């Protein structure tokens with residue numbers, strides 16, 4: 001049944017969850033500062049960032065598990081939180097799935113999923129729980145207890161339990177991080193398919209760039225309680241707004257360069273600038289991703305391979321250029337070049353991104 005799921009029709013661009021000037025202070029730390037963000041109806045949005053940047057705090061504020069220090073939260077055009085107003089979590093129409101599943105250990109799977117349906121007629125509960133267990137691929141598991149299930153199965157139960165009261169917004173707090181790599185990948189795409197089918201607005205928090213990129217319509221990158229960039233995964237990777245973003249979402253090398261007119265002039269060639277240079281003078285650092293860099297063995301080349309990391313389908317080469325710069329190149333691994341090979345380096349950039357020259361360079 002799940003193979004036939006197709007995306008629900010979504011009202012693109014309609015604001016659903018609006019965070020304005022959000023702030024959260026704990027006695028010793030400011031967890032969030034002036035965070036403003038609109039998540040659209042039916043959107044799959046990810047908050048991405050390193051440990052301690054404020055992801056879970058944001059989710060807890062939206063869910064109503066914590067009070068904010070500044071700003072407002074509006075869901076469906078209704079104020080749910082401000083420093084002077086607090087709508088209880090159960091009235092917000094929000095479901096949440098935690099990293100550790102948080103299932104009730106003394107209840108069966110059926111009872112766990114039925115928990116949020118308390119008070120409804122028994123027949124209605126039985127039908128809804130049955131539908132949800134089918135949706136998450138656990139049709140026959142209703143009478144099992146959480147301790148009898150694998151991590152992936154528990155996470156499916158947690159998803160079904162959160163979906164049972166038909167939340168308008170689903171919050172996912174690192175829901176796949178306790179699973180092994182293979183299961184994580186499979187459950188990610190299953191969860192996405194299910195949530196797309198239902199059409200729920202989703203806010204996922206994760207520190208895993210690949211997870212955020214593969215699941216999301218848009219990603220917000222958080223750094224020390226502030227949003228650095230909100231954009232599509234493609235733009236976050238190819239048009240990072242800051243060095244922090246560039247470095248967080250993949251390997252980034254920087255080559256000293258200068259800007260003249262709309263052209264970036266570097267030791268490895270001249271490139272047309274993709275956007276404004278945003279620098280006071282014309283000295284810049286040019287962002288180069290390993291997938292922009294191609295190499296070929298050549299005794300007259302200007303670089304030497306100093307390290308090779310075999311990654312399966314790809315290999316990552318560390319290159320020492322004759323001018324002292326270090327770059328990385330990612331290529332297919334079928335024909336590996338060994339360490340110490342002299343190579344010619346070709347940079348093929350479709351996106352030329354520069355930042356002001358780092359004082360450390």
Ligand code: ATP
Pocket residue numbers: 026027029030031049050051052053054055056057058207
């Ligand atoms: P992780 O990925 O490690 O879960 P995170 O991005 O979700 O991190 P938060 O849990 O939101 O980060 O924490 C943001 C900051 O607020 C951290 O400095 C954290 O230590 C602090 N913090 C979070 N909860 C509390 C609390 N209840 N009391 C005091 N400080 C807290």
